[in-house]
Amino acid sequence: MSEFTILDLLDLDLKEHNHLSLVCIAGRTGLSRKITTSKISRPGLPLSGFFEEFSNNSIQVFGRGEQAYLQKLEAEHNLASIEKLFKYDIPCCVFCDGADPSPRFTALAEETGTAILKTSLLSSDFSRRLYQTLDEVFAPTQTIHGVLVEVYGIGVLITGESGVGKSETALELIERGHRLISDDTVRLRNISDNFIIGMGENPLLAHHMEIRGLGILNLANLFGVGAIRDRKQVQLSVKLEPWDAKKNYDRVGEGSLHDHFLGIAIPMVLIPVKPGRNIPVIIETAARNERLKKLGYYSAKEFDQSVLKWLESESARNMYNINEETH
């Protein structure tokens, strides 16, 4: 993310429980100011005159307490700290609980070209949502050449060199009822060093796919709204590569392979492609297996346990046989 302004914040398409319900009520000239940090400031201390360690590059959130204090200051005609607050290059002020700032405060904001925003949310709720939003905006991102699909609830990122059949594989998966998040370019975001969220690069161009021989297709129109999704956590990385007879592929399924995106390890499967191999079915199975693993069931390990148990009981039986022979 190179630059993020107040205007970008107002333009964000956030839905339902993420919605910030922000409106600009004054200081429109300040909408081009940049937000450079995901930190949020509650300006109680600065208003009381204490400006040390003042985080002047964060958004200033005025909750009920700050609003009451502003009223008190104005009633006492003590505007020094408010004026000083506006002398700092603060990105913007947000008034919560649907409250309006006083005309004096608005006039000061207009003078200094600082935007004042208003939200109907409670300050605690607003702070949480804003923090979450900004955290995502400032999260490290990476653009990847691949396809992101949701298969049985697992976000599967399919990568491989061009021409190996990523899009065709994804198309078959969608045909089987799975969902497309993005074809060709996937933007990955590292969310608080915890997990990776993948989405299309551009919401206007998302859910389109280029299939050699057919051209550009709109998947949402062709397969319906059930075939698409806006974003999804990446939980499995599938690498397609041309079949190499000399290479050793995983034959047991210990699942020790991992792929790293933005410093986060994602389980990976390497799938060799050759005519006659049904890649979508293999990916579906990999996704099912991944779900089983999340539930604590490791197919390969359980199988090995069964083999060990069987061998043990067989050797116990053999003991009997040996004993009988000697008697």
Added chain:
Amino acid sequence: MVTREVKVSNRAGIHARPAANIVKVANKFNSELYLEKGTMKINGKSIMGIITLGATYQSTLTMICEGPEEEEMADAIEALFQNRFEE
């Protein structure tokens, strides 16, 4: 590796047809092509990738060619940009 700056000089910017043109030319060479705009870096052999760059009129892209025929590829792609994709 060859790195060059190219400028979009056709009025409409890089939409579907110019993108298809770039991919067509790029596929003739045994080398990789990457295009960069701002923080985005995409594979130049993918139509959807090039379109998502959102390369508008007068914007500058960084072209990176890598492989055995990188010089020839860079020349060919640069020529496309200079001819305004024949628009």
